[in-house]
Amino acid sequence: MRRSNNILFRTDWISVGLYLLLVFLGWINIYAAIYNDDHHSIFDLSQRYGKQLIWILAALVLSIMVFLIDSKFYSFFAYFLYGIAIFLLITVLLFGKEINGARSWFQLGSFHLQPSEFAKIASCLALAKYLSSYNLKLKTLKSSIVVLTIIFLPSLLITIQPDMGSAMVFIILILVAYREGFSEMFLVVGVMLGVLFFLSLLIDQFLILVILEGLVLLIFWIRSRNTKKALLASLMIVIPAGILFLLADREVLVLNRYSIILLGLAFAIPFYLVHAYRKKLQYIYLILIFLAGSVGFTYSVDYVFNNVLKPHQQHRVNILLGIESDPLGIGYNVAQSKIAIGSGGLTGKGFLQGTQTKFDFVPEQSTDFIFCTVGEEWGFLGTSTVILLFLFLLTRLIFLAERQRSDFSRIYGYGVVAILFFHFAVNIGMTIGLLPVIGIPLPFFSYGGSSLWAFTILLFIFLRLDASRMELLR
């Protein structure tokens, strides 16, 4: 009894309050987004707002359950939970129910479960567990590989579903590793991978390859501070590529321009390697690894997209990326979303007075585009309030993470911050046209049981850890 009192006393009620506020705001905005006169009660269980209330109540029960479990459990079973998550991600590919061309759901009766949501939690736990292990040398190649594997294994499995939005979330966990001493390089690489991912789908492979080679040469030039060498290195690619181009142009050889550039590169690489070996220039290896990795990455993204995905899945990915959107052409969703938000003005149209969201001009208005309802009905005051609430929660969580004695708790806390931040940034960035359309929910706001529960568990595990921060965890 004393102990539970203790926990309650140590619980960060500010975070809990922010959580409840956001969930409540989300609920009434879902109500407004799809409100119709036939079902005007917010408790109408046939409607999404009624259902969301059930999800919310269940989430509260879940949060209490999370608190009842001993904090040591999460640390102790971190790898085990991660293993389960990976297992579920594999089984969902085999036995999952296909919805909208993606195999990301388990259906148990009328109940839907999205394992990718729980994989986020498990990855946070596993990452925290690994990074907090005793005597870990983060700078070693082995530990880097383990960290990246923990992060990208679930991401890869989710990509296959395909649910690009959820898969990309994991990239943000690099931020956690960074906090724990990972090189800045990983942040840069993380951002690069994100950019590359889009580029590989949005623009021509050939162009990406040219850009990458240019980038690599640029890095080499900056690093070596030797213009002559850099020029020479460029010529090593350009000359053979140029010859091949001329041959292909005269139809002596049958080569497309992508392979021409690639062959030019292949010709130059042995010279680079010899040069690196002779002069003992480690960084050249790194640059070449980066180049090979990038090329491989873009190629595999393209390969998976074109050869593994079925047409309807490709279609969905294209919609996701805004390459192909609904009948009105590229950018319709974003345009409508901006119109809805922009039309709210300073103070908004008032609760239930929005037309853009209610009348379906905005797509997915209760899930991914829920922020539009906030913008339309509550105006700039509403949107900036929501943003400030999120900033408050995130900085509060950073503060909580930093006060942990246990590395595990701190690292996990950063994992929570990173994942919430990613969703917040990408979701809102998408609705206001700063980022491409990637279908991921706004934490605590968007309609949907799976995501609400996952965010709730994610957050409350950390609050539970925080409540027992006086105990030392390993």
Next chain:
Amino acid sequence: MNPYAGRKYVIGGIIILTGIIFIIRLFLIQVVESSYKSTAESNARRVEIQYPARGLIYDRNGEILVYNEAAYDLMINPSITGSFDTVDFCRILDIPRQEVIERIGSARKYSLYKPSIFMRQISSMTYAIMQEKLYKFPGFFVQPRTLRKYPRDIAAHALGYVGEVNDRDIEEDPFYIMGDYIGVSGIEKSYENILRGEKGRKIYLVDVHNRIKGSYQGGRADRRTEVGRNVVSTLDADLQEYGESLMGKFAGSIVAIEPETGEVLALITAPAYRPSLLVGRVRSDNFRSLSEDTLKPWFNRALMAFYTPGSTFKTVNGLIGLQERVIHYGSEFYCDLGFHMSGYSVACHMHDSPLDFRGAVKNSCNAYFNHVYRNILNDTKFDRVSEAYMNWRRHVLSFGFGNTLDTDFVNELSGFVPEDIYYDNIYGKGHWNFLTVRSLSIGQGELGITPIQMANLSATIANRGYYYTPHVIKEIEGGEIDERFYERHYTSVDSAHFEAVADGMEGVVNEAGGTAWRARVSHFTICGKTGTAENPQGEDHSIFIAFAPKYEPKIAIAVYVEHGGFGNIWASPIAGLMAEKYLYDSISRPWMEEYVLKGERLDLE
């Protein structure tokens, strides 16, 4: 202490920076930029314009000249159009797939969110099929319209036509929006404000699929449709149709006026076109071919053609002479097969000589009216010829020449009666005299008179000295015609002098030696005056003005037959037939009717 603790500021910084960027962005979108508001409104609002039926036009006897028939425009709202079954769609509309794509393309070009016409005036059959399948073609809807219909297909120039508004119309009157119809000419144009009615408007809130979700502001912004008001025209449909058939072989014009009211009984321009040619989908083709026609069927000769009046103008000069007391009824002048003076001569035909005023009118003696005009211009009351000339001109203008009559036709032209300056500029001030302008004495020379002005002259003589402004509408539903049409316009010539002219005109038609025996109808008295207008394009124009009966006249008429020769060849028989048709609704001289309809010239002097 964790060596990387400082990195929490980097992470916190990234988060806060993101938040700040978002807030700035939202401030720009929501507070600074205002266009999203209107876009959102047009997104969710569907304005349904309800077009009123256009007012009907009746003839003076209550017969319908113009009515409406329902037509349907297939509209498209490109922002809602999705993929649909083009095969079925093309089959219903009977157009190739390529055209569908092109039409959608041009609609998108016009506006993505505003509806525009996809295909105009689909038939009611197509409409019926379309209406049932409309749910399959998102973004398409049908806009009911009305098309003008003409039971007798006559009086194209008088009735005018309706057409789609152009940019200027929209700019000038906010009533109109793209795709609206407006009266372009004739009655349709002059009475546009009465005929058009008031458009109704219903504003709905719609969802993205254009499904109605409720009324906008509880219907407070809606407007009721008011049907266009009907008008009764002064035209007599039978007379109009008859006149058009008489002019079938000719170019020219007939204008008939009821003298005691100024009501236009018939307004005929030949060649004419059938008004139904300018309605519906055939319109643009016909529009082009009519425009290319060398006989200019577009040209509303009755109101716009400047003709010289020829000898019909002798009536005016005679009246002015009498008014200015430079002649009197008994004045006689010799005619030696013409007028010869100072080496100039004007030919005249064989007739008794000398003649008095009545005889001169009856015989249309050129010499006589040369004398009259010389006396007018050389009147010793005036110091200079130009003063006498301007005094003459003042009288002429009082008959309604040289200016528009201010009728209710919008495209009426003013005609031309030169001022003294005109001759000053040609000959030099003080360097011209009667001889210089002597052609005016017999209605040739620099005069430009429109057929409606000539008919008005005829009405003025019929009324013995005054006219009512000619007009084509006599009743307006729920309104009054303009007061100016009730006002008598007296000429500057005393009414007493007109009887002599009427007497002369009686002789022209009804007496041996009169110039217009072909107008003669035995059972009533037509008074008329022939005219023959020389013109540079070819043979003289055949002209006749007339009124009937002589006392309490019911119809005044002017007939122009271009290149028809002497007045008595075509114009006078036409006038006679018109008068009889109007007064008795029967024709006692079928052979004369046949002669005119055949249009083959016979000189039966």
